[in-house]
Amino acid sequence: MITSNKKIIFTGPVGAGKTTAIETISDIPAITTDEYASDMTKSRKPQTTVAMDYGLINLGDAERIHLYGTPGQERFDFMWDILTKGGIGLILLLDNTRKDPLQDMRFYTNSFREFIEQRQMVVGVTRMDLQRKPELADYRLWLEQLSLQAPVFEVDARERADVILLIQALLYALDPGVTT
Amino acid sequence: MLNPTTKPLNVALLSISAHNRAILEFFFAGAGRQLFTTTDLPQADALIVDFDHPGAEQEWAEFTRTQPRPAIILSIREISAPNTVWVPKPLTSQSLTNAAARIRALLPRNAAPPAPTREEAVSPPLTAAPPGTPFGLGEHRRRTVPRTRQPQPLVSRSEEAPDAPITPRPPAPPKTTDTAPSPSARLEEAGLSPPAPAEKPAPARDSGPSPEEAQRWQQLCGTEEGQISIRTWHESARLFTPENYLLNTILEALKLARQSRQHTQIRLPHNDFILLMPDVSLVYLTLDLYSEPFTRLCESPIQKGDARLHLPSTQEMAQLAEQVRSDARHTHDLEALVWTSSLITSHGRLNRNTDAGKPLYLRAWPNLTRLEQFPHVLRIAAIWSQKPGNVFDVAQWLDIPQRYVFAFHTAANALGLFVADQDKIQQRREKPVEQKNRGLFSRLLRRLLGGGRK
Ligand SMILES: Nc1nc2c(ncn2[C@@H]2O[C@H](COP(=O)(O)OP(=O)(O)OP(=O)(O)O)[C@@H](O)[C@H]2O)c(=O)[nH]1
Ligand SMILES: [Mg+2]
Numbered sequence: 001m002i003t004s005n006k007k008i009i010f011t012g013p014v015g016a017g018k019t020t021a022i023e024t025i026s027d028i029p030a031i032t033t034d035e036y037a038s039d040m041t042k043s044r045k046p047q048t049t050v051a052m053d054y055g056l057i058n059l060g061d062a063e064r065i066h067l068y069g070t071p072g073q074e075r076f077d078f079m080w081d082i083l084t085k086g087g088i089g090l091i092l093l094l095d096n097t098r099k100d101p102l103q104d105m106r107f108y109t110n111s112f113r114e115f116i117e118q119r120q121m122v123v124g125v126t127r128m129d130l131q132r133k134p135e136l137a138d139y140r141l142w143l144e145q146l147s148l149q150a151p152v153f154e155v156d157a158r159e160r161a162d163v164i165l166l167i168q169a170l171l172y173a174l175d176p177g178v179t180t
Numbered sequence: 181m182l183n184p185t186t187k188p189l190n191v192a193l194l195s196i197s198a199h200n201r202a203i204l205e206f207f208f209a210g211a212g213r214q215l216f217t218t219t220d221l222p223q224a225d226a227l228i229v230d231f232d233h234p235g236a237e238q239e240w241a242e243f244t245r246t247q248p249r250p251a252i253i254l255s256i257r258e259i260s261a262p263n264t265v266w267v268p269k270p271l272t273s274q275s276l277t278n279a280a281a282r283i284r285a286l287l288p289r290n291a292a293p294p295a296p297t298r299e300e301a302v303s304p305p306l307t308a309a310p311p312g313t314p315f316g317l318g319e320h321r322r323r324t325v326p327r328t329r330q331p332q333p334l335v336s337r338s339e340e341a342p343d344a345p346i347t348p349r350p351p352a353p354p355k356t357t358d359t360a361p362s363p364s365a366r367l368e369e370a371g372l373s374p375p376a377p378a379e380k381p382a383p384a385r386d387s388g389p390s391p392e393e394a395q396r397w398q399q400l401c402g403t404e405e406g407q408i409s410i411r412t413w414h415e416s417a418r419l420f421t422p423e424n425y426l427l428n429t430i431l432e433a434l435k436l437a438r439q440s441r442q443h444t445q446i447r448l449p450h451n452d453f454i455l456l457m458p459d460v461s462l463v464y465l466t467l468d469l470y471s472e473p474f475t476r477l478c479e480s481p482i483q484k485g486d487a488r489l490h491l492p493s494t495q496e497m498a499q500l501a502e503q504v505r506s507d508a509r510h511t512h513d514l515e516a517l518v519w520t521s522s523l524i525t526s527h528g529r530l531n532r533n534t535d536a537g538k539p540l541y542l543r544a545w546p547n548l549t550r551l552e553q554f555p556h557v558l559r560i561a562a563i564w565s566q567k568p569g570n571v572f573d574v575a576q577w578l579d580i581p582q583r584y585v586f587a588f589h590t591a592a593n594a595l596g597l598f599v600a601d602q603d604k605i606q607q608r609r610e611k612p613v614e615q616k617n618r619g620l621f622s623r624l625l626r627r628l629l630g631g632g633r634k
Contacts, residue, residue, distance in 0.1 A: 052202050052203070057628070063620065077270060079270045079273075081274075083203070086210075086211075143544075149566075154550050155549055164629070167628060169548070169561075171621040171624065173565070175618055176563035178625065179622060
């Protein structure tokens with residue numbers, strides 16, 4: 001019998017690596033609803049998630065951690081409280097090669113503000129292998145300006161170790177007393 | 181809140197994007213499962229219509245002309261139409277809950293659903309559904325993407341993807357044309373290579389460290405098990421004098437590089453050197469950062485004249501740029517150099533020149549995906565970000581050997597990550613730590629770090 005179901009939510013702009021990150025650590029093939037982008041003026045990649053991503057980490061028979069990825073297209077239709085109920089925390093992935101990563105950070109932290117304040121956020125900046133600026137120091141400063149306390153790391157969503165570190169940081173930030 | 185003994189309302193989603201449908205169905209399958217279940221149009225007691233969806237209003241009008249039914253209208257702008265309840269966007273779970281109650285009042289009496297038995301009212305939680313049905317996505321909408329990663333074109337900011345076919349799936353990802361230099365090309369233009377994938381030692385695992393890991397941790401953090409206290413630390417033997425080590429020269433070079441905004445070289449014995457590139461926050465070393473020779477260079481006091489600062493001339497820079505370009509493997513983040521050389525120098529000891537008794541907190545976490553790790557490093561970062569305290573407090577809070585905290589303190593201090601300002605410390609609001617998930621978190625971490633099934 002399943003006794004515990006908790007979720008971790010991945011969010012961030014189009015192409016930041018949400019689907020990839022979930023696929024990288026999920027026990028089951030990630031279920032996603034990727035479709036070929038139809039709006040080419042906005043699209044920077046051929047495939048985008050139109051609905052949600054889903055992955056799973058099994059912790060024995062009785063427990064599982066669900067991984068949800070929000071669709072990357074920016075919409076104002078929903079307050080994300082609909083998604084975040086019962087969530088452990090939020091992983092915000094930002095793509096360093098996008099036009100205005102600060103604006104992305106503002107948008108997502110604003111959308112999830114209440115959840116972040118109640119739980120915890122960790123930020124992963126992807127594609128720093130392609131573009132070095134802005135730097136992590138800039139992201140740290142922006143977070144400070146937004147009055148948010150969150151760890152920020154350079155990550156590659158394709159690297160399992162990087163994605164795991166995001167989750168480790170999330171759990172330790174929530175409770176530094178956790179031991180393994 | 182809705183009466184929990186009421187059966188969920190059968191609703192059909194009309195004129196709604198796949199994206200919004202998925203989120204609503206997700207909500208109905210989880211937190212909102214007492215409120216609504218989705219069904220096909222003929223069975224629906226009520227409709228949910230997204231008026232911001234193109235053509236929605238017409239579709240709704242046509243449908244209700246022949247088959248009148250109350251509707252929840254989702255829209256950014258206010259809608260008032262008979263037999264409808266308007267829910268403004270952005271939607272919240274609360275507004276949907278309220279709408280459910282209001283729409284019930286609009287249902288014809290005979291259509292009011294019967295009160296269910298107790299068992300019926302308790303529908304299984306969303307997450308107990310078998311894997312593969314995480315949310316109520318219609319089967320026809322779901323597409324499982326194969327796990328194997330296909331090479332994707334790397335589209336940089338200055339490139340727009342050219343028109344890609346919408347359907348069907350193209351045999352290969354569309355090619356992008358290089359209309360502008362790629363970011364890595366830009367780095368190269370500046371005479372630099374992007375940093376090589378970090379070849380840093382693997383992070384701590386639960387299965388116990390390998391002999392190499394254990395040895396490395398000794399180099400970084402020492403082996404001292406004993407404790408010193410806030411009263412006795414300055415007399416203890418567990419201090420180092422930074423002026424005696426290469427670390428000091430590295431930090432001086434960093435300062436010079438940042439102030440002068442110039443590439444700065446540290447010349448070492450045997451023609452080895454370190455080149456700091458402040459504009460891109462990179463560093464190039466002729467020695468491997470994680471090698472024995474570099475460790476030896478950092479761990480023993482350095483002779484005068486063995487590490488000299490030098491600002492390369494334009495001519496020298498051209499040569500250096502060539503060398504850096506052809507040897508990307510030895511390029512690292514500046515922070516990685518500062519971090520690792522600090523740890524080796526500290527060797528689990530305290531910097532004699534710092535006030536170890538002073539409370540501090542971490543302004544930001546070190547970038548631990550690209551820095552060398554050692555035992556407890558994440559927990560130290562976590563607690564020090566949350567709670568101001570001195571090195572002795574932190575070791576005590578976490579109940580870990582002091583050497584790890586001393587090493588962390590030296591390295592994070594060299595990176596400028598601490599705040600020691602008393603006013604700021606006073607203002608810092610502490611987030612209450614919840615321990616209720618400790619067991620679960622610990623199992624999740626063990627599972628992730630143990631290698632596990634994936
Ligand atoms: N070079 C590079 N590529 C990355 C990195 N992280 C992810 N990618 C690639 O970026 C592409 C986009 O990743 P996705 O996982 O589809 O992004 P997403 O966030 O799900 O995007 P949407 O579904 O459109 O919102 C994939 O091809 C990844 O392999 C990174 O750090 N560097
Ligand atoms: Mg996606």
